[in-house]
Amino acid sequence: MSAEITAVADQDRLSAPDAATLRKVMSHFCTGVAVITAHDGDRPLGFTCQSVVSLSLEPPYISFCPTKTSTSWPLLREARHLCINVLAHDQKDVCSTFAVSGGDKFANVDWSPAGNGAPALGGALARIEATVEVEHEAGDHTIVIARITDLTADDEGRPLLFFKGGFGGFA
Template sequence: MAVDLDFKAVLGRFCTGVTAVTALDGDRPLGFACQSFSALSLDPLAVAIFPARTSTTWPRIREVGRFCVNILADDQQQVCRQLSRSGTDKFADLTWTPSPNGAPLLSGALAWIDCTLAQEVDGGDHTIVVGHVTALGELREAPPLLFYRSAFERLAPRPLSETPATGLRPAVTASK
């Protein structure tokens, strides 16, 4: 038990970004908030998400076979909370457009990554999901939504002179 508490306390010191994983089942949008997300591979382009085994949404997205990872901005805490709830219309009052693979691309997201389901691996109380990237794009410049020690956090503002000038790039479709 103490090791479990130590594990949570120690890993709570690792700051993560917050994403929303979405899909479209017919005309019904599906989605869940996900802080367990990672870039995985440049060749082939792949990302990983780690939904809890208790998720009731992930099995429905699995059936669709494709999904979109929406990278949330710091002003989207309510979007995260809404997509974290069970038993409600998670998309009530959320605006979105279809991504190239048809999944909900959430208004206000920083960026998005369309994926096809490539593989699932047992990860204990979570599932390790590998998604092959089919398209991606940046939508706006804003600070990311961060999660640290069981709470939302923000980056400290930096003077513009210390911020790398990246600029937004257009959406890209991965080559096959």
Template sequence: MNADNIVVAAGAPAAAELRRVLGHFATGVAVIAAHDGTRPLGFTCQSVVSVSLDPPFVSFCPAKTSSSWPLLREQGSLCINILAEEQSALCRQFAVSGADKFAGVAWERAGNGAPALAGALAHIEVSVELEHDAGDHTVVLARVGDLRATEGGKPLLFYRGGFGGFTA
């Protein structure tokens, strides 16, 4: 189906019900980051997903109300920092609008110049390929340039409005 032909059925669920039910799907948590040449920029995101292995693509979905995303978009080169279980405070810090999100945060420049946060489980260096309008969010398709992961750590998970970890 072409995205231009999407029809919302009569009786579509209210936003609160949609959030309640979809909250039963656990997601990982990431910080999407860039550097504008003067300062680091970033925001918390729980909608990162692998799209394609060949070519290597991932996607994520910033809210249209985000004041951070337009600044990161201008840079084009980003680092997706997959957060570790013990980084829930960092997650909250990057979710606040208008604050100095990098205050007290240890990071270094990834190969593409974007901030790679210390302690993250994985760093995925990407470049923005395209964007697609999706209601109150934007779907961003990004091409993976380089990536690395720390083995043995546990992910920060978001489930039903709260943060937690993973036990096998």
């Protein structure tokens, strides 16, 4: 790396915001909430995720970013076939259930197998079936890129939204 590029990189590190400021400012960006699921052949698996984004139309890719401390993501990764369940405005309880580690997250949740075998959650606003293709390390998260294989949506529903540390919906 040239001395000029190194100096710019060093300056960027010195002026980077602290984690609390970054979290506060980024909380102003409203996101949808999804539960990403898979089935390992023995049991259903899943976790709540807010960092879901449509990545490409051709080929059809979706991306999401699990934290590196996730105990669920390594299990879903092994299954490879996922269902991204976009939660509806009235599914805050489902969001909370899948946001914690351990336990049987599916005990009180209505679900059925999607076409790829991953759990499709009842009442979800949209379902996106996908297969994991690529992962990239990115700080304290992993960027996952998955190829969309099937999808469906409820055109009449409203999304569960996350904004400034709280949940809500469209009014």
